[in-house]
Amino acid sequence: MERPAMELLEVKDLSINFGGLQALAGVDFNVREGEIYAIIGPNGAGKTTIFNLISRIYRPDTGEINFEGRDLLAKSISDISRLGIARTFQNIALFKHMTVLENLLLGCHSRLRADVLSAGLFYGRAMKEELKAREQVEQIIEFLEIEHTRKKVVSSLPYGMQKRVELGRALVSEPRLLLLDEPMGGMNVEETEDMARFILDVQEEMGTTILMIEHDMGVVMDLSDRVCVLDFGKMICEGKPEEVRKDPAVIMAYLGEVSSAGGEDRSAQD
Ligand SMILES: Nc1ncnc2c1ncn2[C@@H]1O[C@H](COP(=O)(O)OP(=O)(O)O)[C@@H](O)[C@H]1O
Numbered sequence: 001m002e003r004p005a006m007e008l009l010e011v012k013d014l015s016i017n018f019g020g021l022q023a024l025a026g027v028d029f030n031v032r033e034g035e036i037y038a039i040i041g042p043n044g045a046g047k048t049t050i051f052n053l054i055s056r057i058y059r060p061d062t063g064e065i066n067f068e069g070r071d072l073l074a075k076s077i078s079d080i081s082r083l084g085i086a087r088t089f090q091n092i093a094l095f096k097h098m099t100v101l102e103n104l105l106l107g108c109h110s111r112l113r114a115d116v117l118s119a120g121l122f123y124g125r126a127m128k129e130e131l132k133a134r135e136q137v138e139q140i141i142e143f144l145e146i147e148h149t150r151k152k153v154v155s156s157l158p159y160g161m162q163k164r165v166e167l168g169r170a171l172v173s174e175p176r177l178l179l180l181d182e183p184m185g186g187m188n189v190e191e192t193e194d195m196a197r198f199i200l201d202v203q204e205e206m207g208t209t210i211l212m213i214e215h216d217m218g219v220v221m222d223l224s225d226r227v228c229v230l231d232f233g234k235m236i237c238e239g240k241p242e243e244v245r246k247d248p249a250v251i252m253a254y255l256g257e258v259s260s261a262g263g264e265d266r267s268a269q270d
């Protein structure tokens with residue numbers, strides 16, 4: 001008998017207010033094991049704020065976030081990666097003056113350090129963990145086809161390649177849930193196509209569940225299993241990409257953005 005898809009992440013009634021600005025108002029959605037779930041919406045809609053809440057950078061005014069049935073709000077920032085959640089940032093967050101290899105190894109160490117310390121700095125164990133980390137990094141380098149960049153300093157790489165390295169940095173911790181904040185933002189057409197292919201490969205070959213924010217509706221249509229649309233902190237629609245694309249409220253939110261802001265950013269900051 002087929003097992004019903006499990007809810008990996010449950011977000012219930014999530015709200016947060018920044019000094020009078022209601023950035024999120026009662027947002028509910030679930031992400032199922034193995035799917036690519038996209039959050040789309042105009043700039044300033046509250047998309048990144050959802051990631052900052054899941055990552056425990058912000059605390060919500062109301063709501064619940066459960067991951068594998070566990071209450072995430074009872075966990076600290078440092079628990080998040082160990083629980084199996086990794087993220088990328090809208091503005092790339094890598095150590096720009098370090099090499100690709102060094103950045104990827106750091107991605108492992110955010111998870112390893114606690115394990116190694118709890119083992120009482122036992123040398124043999126630490127050594128084994130280090131070797132495993134290096135092996136894991138090599139696998140990701142091969143998977144993302146970035147062998148030629150491994151010794152290069154991140155700041156010397158083209159923007160699209162930096163985004164790919166940041167994806168790698170998130171993947172080396174072997175997350176169960178990967179949060180991608182505008183993974184194609186600022187990319188040219190070719191870089192966007194490459195990134196789309198890697199995101200699908202992560203889902204299919206690694207079996208990772210992906211929650212992805214994307215501003216551009218066109219990009220998510222081919223990739224996502226389900227999409228929700230956020231506008232002014234409220235979820236206005238959820239469904240399969242083809243359903244969402246036709247929804248009048250969604251069309252209005254996007255048309256409204258074009259006509260009122262001329263495509264400009266509605267948010268005060270990113
Ligand atoms: N730390 C913060 N302090 C004050 N306002 C914030 C903060 N973070 C986000 N906001 C505001 O919340 C709204 C939603 O922002 P954000 O989640 O970044 O939007 P999106 O990612 O959809 O473009 C914006 O108006 C933004 O200026």
Ligand SMILES: [Mg+2]
Pocket residue numbers: 047048049090270
């Ligand atoms: Mg954002």
